[in-house]
């Protein structure tokens with residue numbers, strides 16, 4: 001259990017026992033920090049959780065109060081595990097392409113986008129590194145930087161693992177064209193057509209598309225926006241079906257934003273190792289953590305080389321450079337050969353430019369600034385949802401990244417909402433994009449990766465109106 005979950009449970013017990021009475025003001029931030037020795041963000045998260053459990057409510061500019069319905073509010077018990085869905089073929093690409101295409105126009109308010117604002121990136125400093133490395137390029141690098149990739153870049157990446165306490169062998173790191181190529185190569189390395197792959201539901205649509213393209217079958221494992229992947233359901237699936245690989249996100253999951261606790265990550269790695277199933281871990285948002293430290297990925301607990309940890313610079317620094325990597329464990333050689341057979345190499349100037357930037361450009365300073373901007377933007381998004389969305393909407397409180405997951409009361413149709421929103425110049429990512437079964441029709445993913453302004457706030461106001469238009473009168 002995380003610190004904030006522990007704190008929330010302690011306070012929930014106080015509320016349930018009546019020592020914090022209905023209507024009473026919750027203790028101030030300062031009191032809790034002094035009493036429990038926790039950080040400000042831990043208190044906020046604990047309060048968000050208590051709010052989600054229906055135990056407290058926020059009063060604007062005044063603080064939190066014990067909610068009237070607290071006595072009967074639901075507790076944190078999880079629903080019972082259902083029988084896992086059968087592995088199924090996937091047919092999602094056309095839906096994904098049509099949603100992405102509709103949202104491409106630069107005038108559209110990009111609430112459905114998968115990228116943060118490019119204005120948050122150090123474009124000039126990066127250009128300097130790119131120029132510098134191009135001026136002093138060794139012509140022989142065209143050969144030397146072929147897969148596994150530029151050695152300086154790979155050693156800089158290995159250093160970042162070391163910063164997390166992970167001794168990552170540099171020869172297991174393969175540079176790729178963004179994380180997406182890394183993920184696809186990993187999937188190709190460990191599966192054959194017809195194989196079963198365990199994925200998250202809701203989960204990143206590119207996993208669904210890769211499964212569709214490689215003629216695999218998907219087993220969707222439920223993800224709770226608050227606690228993450230349902231490990232009991234995964235264990236059950238592993239017992240019943242011949243799962244060949246598992247593809248998932250352990251940090252700031254796309255689309256819910258949820259992060260698995262350290263305990264759950266350890267259990268996940270052990271569970272998969274027991275079944276001899278490799279894990280393809282997508283960690284593209286890991287560097288965008290709002291707490292002080294990078295939340296350790298599942299890779300940190302892998303002793304057998306079974307976790308292929310994929311990431312990139314696309315979400316943190318340089319989306320257009322298309323440089324990512326995989327720390328591929330015992331599959332490194334296979335992944336490297338597949339890379340050579342498919343795209344041969346990643347761009348050599350882009351690799352050299354990033355290597356220079358990582359050595360001299362102040363990446364950590366930039367990341368600190370980027371994280372503060374995202375924290376402020378999340379607060380703005382949170383306030384705008386409270387201001388403009390209808391009662392009954394639930395939303396996630398991510399601890400990093402830039403996605404927020406909204407769940408509307410039935411019977412909202414997110415595809416219809418997406419269509420209406422595009423007509424009003426706003427994009428959203430509708431829930432059905434994130435599941436093979438096209439479920440989550442009452443959910444949307446919103447992006448808070450853009451500096452807040454009146455246009456975005458107004459887009460939320462319009463979205464709130466559109467949601468009300470699609471809700472039956474009895475539920476307004």
Ligand SMILES: Cc1ncc(COP(=O)(O)O)c(C=O)c1O
Nearest residue numbers: 114178179180204254312314324
């Ligand atoms: C969860 C997730 N993984 C991977 C990617 C692809 O990353 P890259 O642009 O580095 O290929 C994205 C991009 O949207 C993503 O959201």
